[in-house]
Amino acid sequence: MIHAVPRVMGVVNVTPDSFSDGGRFFDPAAALSHARRLIDDGATILDIGGESTRPGADPVSEAEEIARVAPLIRAIRAESDVAISIDTMKPGVARAAVAAGADIWNDVAALRFAPDAPEVAAELGCEVILMHMRGEPGTMQDEPRYDDVVAEVEAFLLARALTAMAAGVEREKIWLDPGIGFGKTLEHNLALLAALPRLVALGYPVLLGASRKRFIAAIDPRAQDARDRLGGSLAVHLHGADCGVEAVRVHDVREMTQALAVWKAIVASGR
Numbered sequence: 475m476i477h478a479v480p481r482v483m484g485v486v487n488v489t490p491d492s493f494s495d496g497g498r499f500f501d502p503a504a505a506l507s508h509a510r511r512l513i514d515d516g517a518t519i520l521d522i523g524g525e526s527t528r529p530g531a532d533p534v535s536e537a538e539e540i541a542r543v544a545p546l547i548r549a550i551r552a553e554s555d556v557a558i559s560i561d562t563m564k565p566g567v568a569r570a571a572v573a574a575g576a577d578i579w580n581d582v583a584a585l586r587f588a589p590d591a592p593e594v595a596a597e598l599g600c601e602v603i604l605m606h607m608r609g610e611p612g613t614m615q616d617e618p619r620y621d622d623v624v625a626e627v628e629a630f631l632l633a634r635a636l637t638a639m640a641a642g643v644e645r646e647k648i649w650l651d652p653g654i655g656f657g658k659t660l661e662h663n664l665a666l667l668a669a670l671p672r673l674v675a676l677g678y679p680v681l682l683g684a685s686r687k688r689f690i691a692a693i694d695p696r697a698q699d700a701r702d703r704l705g706g707s708l709a710v711h712l713h714g715a716d717c718g719v720e721a722v723r724v725h726d727v728r729e730m731t732q733a734l735a736v737w738k739a740i741v742a743s744g745r
């Protein structure tokens with residue numbers, strides 16, 4: 475089956491402690507400049523995050539998270555119609571981000587962080603990305619166990635989609651995301667990646683986010699530093715393209731768009 479080229483979601487972490495680029499874009503001017511560069515490099519979605527989700531990250535208050543992300547979203551929206559997703563677990567942050575111009579709520583907690591999250595998502599009327607995470611960011615990598623990781627992640631995501639729709643979120647606004655690296659061992663991540671066609675077959679747009687993640691270093695020990703994982707990051711997301719994911723969430727947009735252009739040329743030649 476020939477799939478469309480996935481959209482490229484560029485990551486803008488307005489945080490001091492994100493695992494792969496923490497602090498580089500904490501300054502508002504640096505964050506806006508980075509956002510502009512990612513657009514120039516071909517990103518058609520920008521994922522704005524004000525709180526790191528890595529294990530052991532310091533929690534951020536709602537007010538602080540809003541202070542980090544809302545001005546940047548407003549500044550981007552003032553000069554570009556690029557799609558903007560807000561990477562947050564807090565309904566209050568999602569609300570402020572949508573008011574500032576965001577189009578998508580990217581929730582790594584799949585609307586579980588607060589009891590009213592599904593209702594807020596419905597009220598906002600924005601697209602919602604539901605991601606699987608086992609446990610909490612602080613403890614999720616402490617020996618995660620599954621009987622059948624693919625079946626359990628699939629069941630979780632479908633259940634969260636049903637909860638969102640029961641609260642009033644429109645089906646066509648729901649995305650699913652397997653949550654690579656969120657409470658998974660290397661084996662769990664690889665099983666989920668191999669089963670991506672099964673997740674895509676559920677009929678929701680799928681977001682794949684594996685950029686610079688630790689499991690790449692488990693395969694290539696030379697890549698202990700997150701910045702040394704570009705090759706693995708490109709490989710995973712090209713696999714996602716082969717599987718028909720809707721979008722890939724990456725830090726290295728320029729390299730990803732080039733890789734996808736070559737992938738598209740090869741696929742098109744084989745038609």
Ligand SMILES: Nc1nc2ncc(COP(=O)(O)OP(=O)(O)O)nc2c(=O)[nH]1
Nearest residue numbers: 487492493526527528580605651654683
């Ligand atoms: N939907 C979705 N959102 C995500 N948000 C953050 C991270 C972690 O990456 P990063 O933002 O670079 O790190 P940090 O959370 O430390 O800021 N991964 C995902 C992901 O895989 N899917």
